[in-house]
Amino acid sequence: MKVMIPREITPARLISTSLPARHAGEPEEYDPDRVYAADEKCMVAATDRIYQSLEDNNQGHPPPDNPEFWVSVGATNRGRWNDEYVNTFSEDLEGLGYIQKELDAAGTTSVALFGVLGTSVQFWLLDSLGAVVAERTMDLLWDDCLDWYDHAFSTPEYGDRVYWQYPFLASGTLRFRINLPGGGARLGLARYGLERMLGQTLFPIKTGLLDFSEKVTDTLGRTRIKQGLYAGLLDFTVVIRDDAVDKARRVLESIRGLPVVWLVDNLTDSQDTLEGSYETLMVCGYYSSLAGTVSWSKEYVLSVEGVV
Template sequence: MRLIKPVEITPAKLISSNVPETDYPAWLVSATYALGDRVLLDHTIYEALAAVAAGVKPGEEVVTPEAPAKWQNRGMDNRWRMFDDKVESLTTNPGTIEVRIRPGAVINSMALFNLQGKSVTITMIDPVEGEVYRKTLTLVDAGVTNWYDWFFEPIGKRTDVVVLDMPPYGSADIVLIIDAGAELAAIGHTVIGAVKRIGTALYGTSVGINDYSRKSTDEFGNTIVVQRSFSNRAEFDVTLDTSEVTRVRRLLAELRATPVVWIGEESYEATILFGFYKDFQIVFSGPTVSDCSITVEGVI
């Protein structure tokens, strides 16, 4: 089992993107705004909750019971949603999404969540050595096992991808291309970082979802279902060397309340999650091998 602690992507690290930042007009210090107006400031969308006088800057208001907030944060704009630590908020663009990132740290792994497209290409370009890595992954997951499925079943699509074989470079740029052909390319979240090993995930690991939909039945027996979001979850059973227990415990303690990528087995998409651990327990099972259990909840 492995994990990837994300490198924060700041505006200085996003070298280029073909996704325009034209969601809404930029906020102007000299402008006044009416209820419901939306503006862009620092790659964030703000909505006016009331009439706003000139000079009231979103995100810097002094809010009191007598002076309620005039602006509400509505999240990152389209270009930056792929870096906002949320999986459901999508960066979209017709045809392709192409970004160039300069992490400024040694990285050797990448994870992509909630993808929509036909293929993903990841390239590492070092300023001295040039292109040092390139991999193209198809997102088409047919899952065909018989002739009936070939002709009649819909073709599935992979939505989550993890790449763990990138060479460790500290100065290379990462070029990510999501190709959707004539359709809409989309991505929920992008993680770049250095992979860390915990141990070996065992059979017996379980995966599932937390469904936030609601079902209610009125006094006449009518059932109403409100479909809402869901998050992934997993309970990993892990074995590790007893000599590694202290290191793993320290690593997990440092990652409390921190969203990271959890990888049970990279070939099983269901065991790849971006989220927090709720609980972990390490048992000194013997002098050479110990057991660990980790409960992880994905972010929405």
């Protein structure tokens, strides 16, 4: 069982992106000479955020440095892949046929993508001179038809999360591309960083969903379900080596309250993707409960709640 502790993707670590700073349907870049009325919006390309004015006659108070005049109301299309949520998406709205990112790969060993919409994903790891050190292409088409009817008549389905483990470099670039010919490629969340092996997961592993759909009843008693977002849930037990009990505890304490990537299907170092595993058993989230047992075996029981 592995946990990947993400590196913060700062503007300095983001080398390039295929998405424009502003999509045509988004507010315009903040203009210091403009007088903004209350509730008017602007965007700031440097932060990839959209801000809403809190006051009338708002001039000369640029966001985000003046929180008494502006409130952030969300990320731009270019920035949604790097916010805190899986269900807010950066999309290829210009019809390029792909979304591509380049990140500073120094000191990292793996990357996980969530909320993916595409037919395939390509990865490249480049050294400081631009030479390819490692590369991987993953076809996202699911080959899990249940019967002949499913095979003949169902619409093709594609995986929505991807994982790749790559060699450690002191200096280099990670490039990935989500392909969807015709446009509309999508990415909900990307996380990359260093993996830590904690132990061996015991089966069975409990999986589930935390559903935020609402049951709404009007004044006439008519009831309908308003479909909401959801988060993945994992409950599992991990067995720790005798000489690693304290180390595992320190790692788990250091990530409390932090969304990290959990890979609980006992992937070995030779398995650099989720091939042969289950997408369901990779979740980006935080543990909501932790309990340890030290006896003839050393175990931690964890409940992990994914981010929405």
